[in-house]
Amino acid sequence: MFELSPSPTEQATTAGEGTPGTRYVYKASLVGSAHEFELRDEGLSWQARGKAGIWPYADIVAVRLSYRPMSMQSRRFRADIEHRSGQRITAFSTSWHTVVLMTPQDRDYRAFIEQLHARLKAARGTVALVGGIGPMTYAGGCLLLALVAIAIAGLLARAVATGEFAGALFLVGFAALFGWQMGGFVWRNKPRLYTFDELPATLLPPPPRNPAK
Template identity: 30%
Template sequence: MRDDAPLGYAHRPKPFGFEVSYRLDPDALFVDTGRKQENIPYAAIASARLAYAPTNFTTKGYRLTLGLKDGRTLKVGNLSWKTFFEYDRQDGRYTPFVRALLKRAAAANPRLACRVGTPPFLWGLSAAAGALIVAGLIAMGVLAIQRNGLTAAALLVLFVAPLGWQVHAMVTRNWPGDFRPDAPPERVLPG
């Protein structure tokens, strides 16, 4: 693929919203929301944040948030929603699109701030809340076993296992930091 060849991507970011399409033109990111079309010069992109952003226990959602110099933000995700419960994973198109977009934005703006995960304060708050919830559920299970409530304890174990796994994934993948635009971390991009 030529470096100046257009690369496109489209997704429906909300279950009951319009599809948003993007195209990487030589000098600007073209965005079509269905209601409005806009060219955003790559030099106008001030920051990029990659994060692991699942929406429930079963989705593996990833998100790129672009901060523009005029204060607006633009979010691009790998999930395209059909209904409130149905979605398409667009991993095969999302990852190359994000890599190409970061490359073009960094070439146009050498001061592009590339961050990974959630901001440190929010990450710490999320990690603490997740750990407290999992610990509380484990304590409830131990109490249920002590009181011969084996059915309740079994149900809690069935709930704690996937919740603990999800909390672990959120904490480890969203560890805050910076990255180079030519080397985004694999932990926040779908494989």
């Protein structure tokens, strides 16, 4: 039986406390209960959106890691875990705290994902380890990035030719911001396969720094 803790909201801000890497809790929205995951000996125990279950590790057939920024949180990662029945559960590296605050849980999310892969490897099942977004979505993002770059280059050339240097400066700033945001999304989310021994660094929060001695 899956046991609920007395305060899911409090857990969402202290994910993994007491058992690093084997438990993870986050809130997908301000409305509703927290999503809870726990790595047990018998499998992955989960509760989300009013449903719950325990998946033996050998029954997990796919894990997809991706980078999913939002306007309120640019450092946001996602893991989609798929059961052999086709059912899928999702974990995000951030948790809603207030209406205007989405809290990153980098350390706990990374530890949970690493431990999940370790359990899956030990189970010796057949698991598809996929990084990034789907090929069609990725191609669409690359095309959009190229079209915007061409349009900005044309406008910038015209602005310089007509002496509109203020407009040219604005375009340069816009191009830098767009390239940083969209370019980072496309670069991180390149479709790929990875292995248990080499998780994609660009699709996980950075590892915690060693404390200064």
